[in-house]
Amino acid sequence: xxxxxxxxxxxxxxxxxxxxxxDAPAPPPFTASFTYENQNIADxxxxxxxxxxxxxxxxxxxxxxxxxxxDINQPDPEKNCNWIPVGSGxxxxxxxxxxxxxxxxxxxxxxxxxxxxxxxxxxxAIERNYLGHYGSDTPTEYSVxxxxxxxxxxxxxQVDKGNWPEWPSDFISLxxxxxxxxxxxxxxxxxxxxxxxQAPKRAFLGLLIGNVISVPFVWFADYYIPLTSIIFILEIxxxxxxxxxxxLITRKALSWKKALLISLIMNIVSFFLGQxxxx
Numbered sequence: 001x002x003x004x005x006x007x008x009x010x011x012x013x014x015x016x017x018x019x020x021x022x023d024a025p026a027p028p029p030f031t032a033s034f035t036y037e038n039q040n041i042a043d044x045x046x047x048x049x050x051x052x053x054x055x056x057x058x059x060x061x062x063x064x065x066x067x068x069x070x071d072i073n074q075p076d077p078e079k080n081c082n083w084i085p086v087g088s089g090x091x092x093x094x095x096x097x098x099x100x101x102x103x104x105x106x107x108x109x110x111x112x113x114x115x116x117x118x119x120x121x122x123x124x125a126i127e128r129n130y131l132g133h134y135g136s137d138t139p140t141e142y143s144v145x146x147x148x149x150x151x152x153x154x155x156x157x158q159v160d161k162g163n164w165p166e167w168p169s170d171f172i173s174l175x176x177x178x179x180x181x182x183x184x185x186x187x188x189x190x191x192x193x194x195x196x197x198q199a200p201k202r203a204f205l206g207l208l209i210g211n212v213i214s215v216p217f218v219w220f221a222d223y224y225i226p227l228t229s230i231i232f233i234l235e236i237x238x239x240x241x242x243x244x245x246x247x248l249i250t251r252k253a254l255s256w257k258k259a260l261l262i263s264l265i266m267n268i269v270s271f272f273l274g275q276x277x278x279x
Contacts, residue, residue: 032142040095048089051109055081069113123152186266206249210242
């Protein structure tokens with residue numbers, strides 16, 4: 001019965017990544033505010049599209065249907081591609097436009113048509129890259145200034161970091177709190193095994209040493225590797241590593257099977273209860 005429970009628990013742990021999406025999370029959507037000669041655009045029905053350079057290597061963008069004035073096909077001999085409209089913004093009366101598709105990354109241009117001027121403006125190329133932990137440093141708001149001489153100026157106004165902690169002060173503080181909470185929660189689990197005479201006293205030293213090493217490793221790796229499944233992969237690494245520490249500190253008084261089982265249960269408890277204590 002013990003062998004079956006162990007086998008089921010371990011298979012469940014190693015199956016977690018299979019149920020997690022392995023792709024990087026979607027980049028955040030963004031907005032752009034437009035002005036003409038430093039004034040909001042009077043036309044409520046002005047139109048904006050995003051241009052990408054089609055024909056470049058790895059380009060997967062398709063031209064969209066749009067109004068004739070924005071049906072652009074602008075050759076770029078230097079890049080050996082053509083700038084074409086690939087997406088449109090949902091524009092409001094306050095001269096701002098919302099772009100729900102955050103995947104407009106790399107080089108892009110804004111093309112704007114103002115009916116009252118019967119004029120189309122095309123910005124220079126700007127870079128929008130997937131930056132930071134889970135895209136937390138990806139720009140989410142732009143200011144696009146149009147001028148009478150047809151020039152266009154684009155500035156980044158805001159980067160929305162969402163709920164991610166500021167680096168490094170908040171991150172380090174949360175990580176230390178996470179280490180304390182993890183040691184306390186896993187200590188309770190280990191105490192139960194100790195009282196049941198399933199773990200020697202030296203295992204508590206292994207718990208402390210293992211977490212002092214594994215918790216910072218898990219936090220830093222999760223911060224810098226933007227994969228939604230990475231936390232489960234890191235937890236599996238932590239389970240195996242802490243089991244090895246148990247074996248090392250207890251001078252192999254714990255078998256691999258028992259060390260892995262204790263480590264697995266401790267990490268499951270600290271992972272799920274820790275999520276409630278440190279959201």
